[in-house]
Amino acid sequence: MTSRLGVLKTVLWASVGVLAAITVVRFTRGLGAVTNLSDAAPWGLWIGFDVMAGVALAAGGFVLAATVYVFGLERYRPFVRPAILTAWLGYIAVAVGLLYDLGLPWNIWHPMIYWQHHSVLFEVAACVMLYLTVLTLEFAPVVLEHPFFQRPLFRMAVKVLKKGTILLVILGIVLSTLHQSSLGSLFLIAPFRLHPLWYSPIIYVLFFVSAVGLGLMMVTLESLLSAYFLGHRLNREALAGLGLAASVVLWVYVALRVGDLAARGVLPGAIDGSWQSNWFVVELAWSAVIPAALLLSRRVRSSVAGLAACAAMAVSGLVLHRLDVSIVAFARPEGAGYFPTWAEFGVSIGIVSCCVLVFLFFVERFKVYEEEGGAAATPERAPVDPATAWSLAPPSFAPYRYSLVAVSAAVLALAFLPVRGASPRTTPVAAALAVDGRAIERDGVEPRNLVLAHMEIPIVDAVVGAEVPASLARLLAIDGNRDGTLVLFDHDAHAEREGGDPACAICHHLDLPYDRASSCSECHRDMYEPTRLFSHASHVTALDGNDGCTQCHADDAEIKTLETSTACVECHETPEAPGAAASGEPPLVPSPNDRWLPASGYMDAMHGLCLGCHQRRTLEEPARWGDALDRCDACHDADFGADLRALTPKRNSGGRTSVGRTDDHVR
């Protein structure tokens, strides 16, 4: 028995250590550092599990209190104290979980002064705060009965509290009814985001009924676990009674859930084969239908294994329901998925571990389990001496072991945490290199061929066969396609062509996250056609269709070409790109021909960077190269037979600082 408990405690302390490490990073580096939360998924595991499921898991407190104190079913009395303790710890866990989740946790008390009666969340917050107070008062007698508090004042307090028990219990039931249901009402405001199989105008009824069922099953599970770990005797008859009650409540829940879908005409959506429908069926079966059906059998109800299986299914299934409503079935934009980080799981597990440790602390030191409780289970323990009752150091090495485990776990966790803060996901782009190159004029045709300057070879026009003039140029080797392949890029020529300094923003304003410039394909959009940085279609729309033609094509008789049209700069007086901040530079007024040359098609731009040199090398050193450079598959992976448009250039495996395919090009 002790070794079971020892192992459990070791694991729990390790989780607490991990929690401690995550806590530091969470509160110094912000939510983004340790969670996968985003604007598309503003609520994650901490709300879905710690709050939504946590409150529901603690429902056993009010359900058992009602059963015993209001309905007078005395045989369930042994369950009340542990259930109240669980509920109390559960709500403290909810509050602690919220502190992790809230962006500004030091403002958690604000609802007390800024009342907002129109907010469901305000109602939830108010009820949870009040109910936590009620639970504290309900549980206080257990602590105050301890020998440590054998003073008249405390005895009177216990007397008063016991007298007022029924008032506290009824108040607790009312508050629980309100906030257990209102946790569902939170989602009424999001009819467009929550999937119709989970969204319901009576979602608050579903939340309340399932919370009652979950409460009963949680009390059952807890009894079984404490019997396993602490060696308590099981009251099988009473447990069977709880099981039957849970079965009834779960059937009501199933009927309400399915009936509501049918009434709204959404029921066909539950079997349409979409992943949501499948998930819905699994969730409903696992959380309610299967355990409720099994619990109808007397044999299952009276067997420990049967009860344990049913309780585990119902508890995990209803927790899943809360997670489904707040996370899984909640719509997010395409490509903006959410799955919790390990640190989010770490916090949830750590908080639960803390609760279990505190639970064990109370069970071992106070009379939580009446009559058949703690004292009998730990006969080896000496009678409690009031003077040392609070001492945490019994004569054993256990505390040292637990401390060691917790500290080691914390250190280990810290090693995997982003202690220097989170960084956004960057677009992988190789760093640009400044290189000396030569630009080969091709009779005024754009683009010019670019080669590295240290290729000291005579440059011969592949087609004409004569040496062509080449000018030295300062080039950049850039990751123009964002694929890790560096290509030579004539930055100065681009800048000049696009209009000097004010034109920088044409490329540099389109920044991807943490990227420094736009990829080639942002401008060289069409693969085969030369493109202009000019959208005729949007101008037609903007200038009122046909009526607007003359605003650019002033002379009806002329053929409408770039040359015969109004220059862009005559309308766009500041030749800045969209999105550029005002630079204060005087407007440039170049002629249309200087300023608005067409950009090459993407294919030409890319080929222009490579092909000229490939062909030249083939002519110059046929013995060395053969047709290895002159074939398409020198660069393109795909078969010749494939559609050319589908060809993708070979990726450079060389990494971040190579020019083209390094070995071939730089010797």
Place this chain on the structure above:
Amino acid sequence: MSVQMNDTFAILIDTTRCKGCEKCVAACKEENGLGDDRPWRGQGAIDGLSPTRNCTVLRQADDRFVLQQCRHCLEPACVSACLVGAMQKTPEGPVIYDADKCMGCRYCLMACPYGIPRYDWDRAAPEVHKCTMCYDRVSEGREPACVEACPEEATVFGTRAELLAEARRRMAAEPGKYVPVIFGEHEVGGTSVLYISDAPLAMGWKADLGDQPLPALTWASLEKVPPVVVGMGTLMAGIYWVIGRRMKLAAEANVALAIEAAAAESGPAGEEADHD
């Protein structure tokens, strides 16, 4: 929506006039001191709004540009959701945010039917960010920065009534040019940012958000709180009283039976039972 609501300030966006120059975005960043972009994961997947961009220009099919920003709903879901009143619908029309009240629960992000509010995920003391319709400027009688910056009059500022009239005027002036709907006139109970366009706009979580104000949905549940408190309290107290009384009566009856039985058997035993 009432006549009074139509007297509040609003913005009309004519997407047929927008050329996507993003001068509004630049002006917004300047006016609100939003600083350099701090890109964050997931933001591009939505619409480019971020803690440093309270508005963006969306590029849609056929080179159509649409200014994306907070709609300043007449009955805002975010305001009804906020439990500390950090989100407020001002009498002038703009929906504003008060970081000093906020506790960071992000329920507003969950509630917004257009998915507008953005959060400082990379900060230890994060705030919610969204367009405030330049509330300070507007209360001084000036236009919002984005409207002032627009070179094409694609965004116009005025009272809601004026802008609805202007939108109808533009539609009447060029029949067939616009989709005959003023987006935001009735959507989710009406918004203070209105759109007219030559193609249908669907920029919320669903193509058709309906005309019902979202806070009404929550109110359907909240209005049941007082009856539940009274009903549940009475019910529980009643059950307690009835069961307690029946148990007491049963106990008394048992005692009486015991006395009778005892008396029937032997005289002296009855006194003991009586004593009990």
